[in-house]
Amino acid sequence: MNPTTWTFWQPLLRRLWLPALVFAVLLVATAGSTSFYFPPLTEVLGVLWTELLHGGLVGDLWFSLRNIVLGLALATVVGVGAGLVIGEIRTLRLATGPLLDFARATPTVGFVPVIILTLGIGSGPKVFLIFLGSVWPILLNTVSGVQAIGPAVHETARGYRIPWQLRLRRVTLPGALPQILAGIRVALSIAVVLMVVSEIYGSPVGLGNFILQSGSSFHVAETWAGTILIGVLGYLLSVLLLLVEHALLGWYHQRAPRARRAVRPPTPPAHKPATERATSNGVVV
Amino acid sequence: MGRVRLLQLGALAAVLALWALIAALGVVSSTALPGPASVAAEFTDLVGGGTFWQAVGDTLRGAVTGLVVAVAVGIPVGLVTGVYAAAEESSRLLTEILRSFPVIALLPVFLLVLGSTPGMKATVVFIACVFPVLLQAQYGARSVTPAVHETVRSYRVPRLLRFRRVILPGAVPSIMTGLRLAATTSVLVAIGVEVLTTLPGIGHMIMESQQAGVSARAYAYILTAGAIGYAITMLAQLAEHRLLRWRPPTHPGGE
Numbered sequence: 001m002n003p004t005t006w007t008f009w010q011p012l013l014r015r016l017w018l019p020a021l022v023f024a025v026l027l028v029a030t031a032g033s034t035s036f037y038f039p040p041l042t043e044v045l046g047v048l049w050t051e052l053l054h055g056g057l058v059g060d061l062w063f064s065l066r067n068i069v070l071g072l073a074l075a076t077v078v079g080v081g082a083g084l085v086i087g088e089i090r091t092l093r094l095a096t097g098p099l100l101d102f103a104r105a106t107p108t109v110g111f112v113p114v115i116i117l118t119l120g121i122g123s124g125p126k127v128f129l130i131f132l133g134s135v136w137p138i139l140l141n142t143v144s145g146v147q148a149i150g151p152a153v154h155e156t157a158r159g160y161r162i163p164w165q166l167r168l169r170r171v172t173l174p175g176a177l178p179q180i181l182a183g184i185r186v187a188l189s190i191a192v193v194l195m196v197v198s199e200i201y202g203s204p205v206g207l208g209n210f211i212l213q214s215g216s217s218f219h220v221a222e223t224w225a226g227t228i229l230i231g232v233l234g235y236l237l238s239v240l241l242l243l244v245e246h247a248l249l250g251w252y253h254q255r256a257p258r259a260r261r262a263v264r265p266p267t268p269p270a271h272k273p274a275t276e277r278a279t280s281n282g283v284v285v
Numbered sequence: 286m287g288r289v290r291l292l293q294l295g296a297l298a299a300v301l302a303l304w305a306l307i308a309a310l311g312v313v314s315s316t317a318l319p320g321p322a323s324v325a326a327e328f329t330d331l332v333g334g335g336t337f338w339q340a341v342g343d344t345l346r347g348a349v350t351g352l353v354v355a356v357a358v359g360i361p362v363g364l365v366t367g368v369y370a371a372a373e374e375s376s377r378l379l380t381e382i383l384r385s386f387p388v389i390a391l392l393p394v395f396l397l398v399l400g401s402t403p404g405m406k407a408t409v410v411f412i413a414c415v416f417p418v419l420l421q422a423q424y425g426a427r428s429v430t431p432a433v434h435e436t437v438r439s440y441r442v443p444r445l446l447r448f449r450r451v452i453l454p455g456a457v458p459s460i461m462t463g464l465r466l467a468a469t470t471s472v473l474v475a476i477g478v479e480v481l482t483t484l485p486g487i488g489h490m491i492m493e494s495q496q497a498g499v500s501a502r503a504y505a506y507i508l509t510a511g512a513i514g515y516a517i518t519m520l521a522q523l524a525e526h527r528l529l530r531w532r533p534p535t536h537p538g539g540e
Contacts (some may be wrong), residue, residue: 107512
């Protein structure tokens, strides 16, 4: 074999053999399965395909996707905006610390019955719920991102009398961006969960409604198909976000890890913000 | 420190006042947002009764069961896959896909397969919690420096001893971060499952109260859930500090 193609294929092979093996095992194990709960994988994928092409699943997918995007966009605007203000003003940051931590710790899924029973089963309350759940990680990460900017940077900006709008746009925002994006990644997983929960709880359309309906009418293959589709949607959205992150943070990732680490404060602040790092965004509720 | 506490109390008072104002002005209907006074009254009523503690116990039981199993599985698997680069590389794509999976979406499937049982709740919690623990353990094991590995090798430290006395302590800071995330997640998932099924617990009480039109009680339960989540975060941070006293202070956030 050509050595250059081998060096290209080898790492890919090392990463893909296990997922491929798992897929193959699932395919073989369920083939000809007569179990009611575990239909053959080929049948599930076939159902997924026909539902997407001929059924109403595309409409459900569109409804769910739109709610996630709207809620997350709203949460980003509000979270980053409020986070920049709170992060810049020390008094405000100290005063709101415990309140923000409490808000972050309150499970938004608890609000699902309250909001949907009072505001209805339409799209609006769902967008609001997604916003409510995803705004906190973004806000808290923005605050700690602003905090992590070295005091020297602030003093330089002040020393040159850079106007505050310009400072916010060209110094604070880029400085906090790595943390903000990590927060958005955490928020995304929360948004997907709230999308599913709010649609299972009460909705005429959407992916959550699809799996609930097919599940309660014992269409097992459809239920599995919908569940897989939600998983794929969640994964693709996180990959998309990762691509955005690479595009926006090329400058950050190109720096040496040591220099990158120095951006963060050398000593823990008195109040430790509940920051989620990019490595720990496994909070898939 | 006293000044900071005062500021924080002031902020709390301001938020409560704003809440009371919004509720009093009737900007939002009282079923969507009851006033703080009625929520507080409901809360004191609840704390005196048995159903409240029953619900809290049910939620915590499901959350803790799932969490314990997740820790028992996640830490060993994470450490082993973290130490051997080949294992980490092979399992990366799989864990990436699985951890971005919204576990609650498995609920209809689980309702079909396992039925509406407390065991099902714990299973959903387990699946949601195992990935943060596993990934953080993996990350921690990878952060053990090559120099340490070589020292261990040259002293021919047995494999089991190496995991127990070298890799595990080295990975503890990272594991604690995973544990904190998983603990918060466990309560969240347990409540999520209860909201959507008929299983008893805080989530179920929220739903029942709201359906009965007593939204102040629903809010009292939501705030209870918030208090539990907050307490877990604080306790985990405290444990982190105590467990990691031997270490020089590192940057916050537990990378």
